[in-house]
Amino acid sequence: MRAAVLQGKSISIRQMPDPSPASGQLLVRPIFTGICGSDLSARKQMAAMAATLPPEAQSQMPAIIPGHEFSAEVVGIAPGTDTQIRTGDIITGLPFTHTHEGPQTIGLSPGHGGGLAELSCIDACRSFRIPEGVPHDLAALTEPLSVGLHAANLASRNRAPNVVIGCGPVGLAVILSLSLQGRGPILAADFSAERRRAASALGADIVIDPASASAFDHWSDLSLTPHPMSPLLERDFRGLPPGANIFECTGAPGMIDQVIKGAPPHSHIIVAGVCPHEEKLTPLDGILRELTLEFSFAYRPEEFAAALAMIQAHPDKAARLITSRQPLANTEAAFDSLAKSPSEIKILIDPNS
Secondary structure, three states: OEEEEEEOOEEEEEEOOOOOOOOOEEEEEEEEEEOOHHHHHHHHHHHHHHOOOOHHHHHHOOOEOOOOEEEEEEEEEOOOOOOOOOOOOEEEEOOEEEEOOEEEEOOOEOOEOOOOEOOEEEEHHHEEEOOOOOOHHHHOOHHHHHHHHHHHHHOOOOOOOEEEEOOOHHHHHHHHHHHHOOOOOEEEEOOOHHHHHHHHHOOOOEEEOOOOOOOOOOOOOOOOOOOOOHHHOOOOOOOOOOOOEEEEOOOOOOHHHHHHHHOOOOOEEEEOOOOOOOOOOOHHHHHHOOOEEEEOOOOOHHHHHHHHHHHHHOHHHHHOOEEEEEEHHHHHHHHHHHHHOOOOOEEEEEOOO
16 A cells, blocks of 8 residues: 655655554545644654664654544454444544553554555544535544544633634634634634634634734633632632633643733633643742643544534534645645645645545
8 A cells, every 4th residue: 555654754655565454443545634733743753863863773763654634435344343334434533542552543653554545444433434415525624623622621610711822723623612612702813814814714703913912911802800819809709710711722832831821810721732842830820820720632532423513514614624635645745834834724635646
């Protein structure tokens, strides 16, 4: 099979052995596969590792077939697999599996190639049939929309207002989820004009460019009057003082500390951006204002199903995330474009073109 292979500093198109589904798995032919911030992060870390090795050792580095967001056609079912899914079904699924080494992510683990290939394997119990009428490219958005939906659902301390920092696919998925839940007002902040336009289209009430304004200077516009710290509340105050929900969706260095310093008292901060580096913060900044800091990872199966239903009910909104579709041969250039171009949001790769 043809596959895009990440190894060392580069992504190349290679002929690779066809995968064989283990018991409980499906053999699938990916139709559309999205490139994710996690893929960009993995590539950056792989390149950093390669820079420490001599040239002759590059070929010994792990080889990964990326792609954990995809729609696919089922072309085989491992013997003994208990499933209602049949050969020919069009599916998407949770890109996670269990091995004797523990949980593994399909498309981010060397032994579990992802959707940037002509064939891949996925657990049958974590696969979902795509409903009739849902375009296959939109179905590939189920995974990133699930990430945003999960982050929105974690924001349980306050219903609103909501501030979303970063309007890439995860931030936009948070905005869409909050909007469909009726949880406005929503403020969105991003340097990219294209992403700000998408945020408005998906339900943000206020959009700002952080280069010219701070996301933390609009509390009155969001109908929030920040409460004082707990010792300064009125004597007869009862319950939990209201604050804001703030979603950090960039993963940029130093951003968590900026959010903590800018958040009003009693706010709930949800970190959803991929952040593989060390972060420094001063706990007292959060202690004095009783901030809740929560980290969001992936989603739950029921949220994955809800995200697929969201796409079925609101296809025009889901389509707003897609900025380009590329053939498999363009994978490396697509990675470069997504990493550098502020106009890109979600690039889909067609592994069969």
